[in-house]
Amino acid sequence: MRMKTTIAAIALTAAIPSTAFAQACGGDFAAWREGVAQEAASMGVGQEGLSALSGASISQRVLDRDRSQSVFNMTFRDFANRLISENRLQNGKRNLEKYADVFARGESEFGVPGPVIAAFWALETDFGAVQGDFNTLDALATLSHDCRRPELFRPELIALLQLIDQGTVSPDVQGAWAGEIGQMQMLPSDYLHKGMDGDGDGKVDLKASSPDAILTAARAISELGWKAGEPWLEEVKLPADLPWAQTGRNTKLPRSEWAAMGVTQRDGSPLPADGLQASILLPMGHKGVAFMVYDNFDIYLEWNKSLVYTLTAAHLATRYSGAPDFDAGNPEEGLAPEAMKLLQRKLADRGHDVGEIDGILGLGTRTAVREEQLRLGLPADGWPTPTLLSNL
DSSP: OOOOOOHHHHHHHHHSOGGGGGGOSSSOHHHHHHHHHHHHHHTTOOHHHHHHHHTOOOOHHHHHHHTOOGGGGSOHHHHHHHHSOHHHHHHHHHHHHHTHHHHHHHHHHHOOOHHHHHHHHHHHHTTTTOOOOEEHHHHHHHHHHSSSSHHHHHHHHHHHHHHHHHTSSOTTOEEOTTSOBTTTTBOHHHHHHHOOOSSSSSSOOTTTOHHHHHHHHHHHHHHTTOOTTOOOEEEEEOOTTOOGGGOSTTOOEEHHHHHHTTOEETTSOBOOOSOOEEEEEOTTOTTBOOEEEOHHHHHHHHHOOOHHHHHHHHHHHHHHTTOOOOOOBOOOOOOOHHHHHHHHHHHHHTTOOOOSOSSOOOHHHHHHHHHHHHHHTSOOSSOOOHHHHHHO
């Protein structure tokens, strides 16, 4: 479900000789594959990896999935209610108990709490039960050859060939459509550079070994910049006269300032009046649920760029930590996907950078919506409504 750019992938890209990009993407697949083979060989991939590459082929099924991620068209409320089931809550608690010593090691060595890892584990693969049925080699070859995002996937293809050459994974290893592998859906570069032997058997197996997967995720999250001992998200209660333009990830203020504005904890008790930096996120506008997010929430957005997914994962982690379900409030009507595309086109026509016109309410669209709401004298909460669309 996730797609992220890792530090390892960026470094890997930088290490690729410029001559290897003579055919960076597209064109005859066999000729392109030969260029990848030359590049891989120059990076130390041996016969096992190169032989596997020679059997890679284009997967139309992968291309279809890459161009259709309609799940992210859902609102946060609908997405979270769909994914945070009672079964996932109970399985998460059981696994936190079953692997308590491994989670404790993950927090001790890397500073990442067990509930944070467990939430990703739950949403990515239902604790290893659903790891994907796409041939990973074909998936990464397809996405590397495709010219939509080759700079992201080609380094991952090389990393996979290195894993195959080492005997860490088999050439027919299966995973998610975008090349992620194992119980935590790690990209090959993370598997290669961050893999941890959590069960002490002398090897790293992120598909079959839960301890290996848990510790590898802890290391990966830590290396993305997780701040040990600090919170990531909590639900808060807002005053009716909050300056809505101050909400959103672009504004971080000390908790003491939010407290002075009347923001409280969900139960009405005061916020700690300290200097810990935080933002207010309103995934469904100022009449819906309100979350206070901290620097550690930024790490969630390194794992997955979708705000509805990351808020769901962060909220699930708080549920595993004992927090109640969120209060959805009474949000205003939002926009259906086609109406959202129309809004994005109107915003783009006004000079806003909303990225791809895809009907998905991403961070760029939210920022543009907030700016237009300010201009029109509407509550600047970043939530697009039919009223906003008609005013534009």
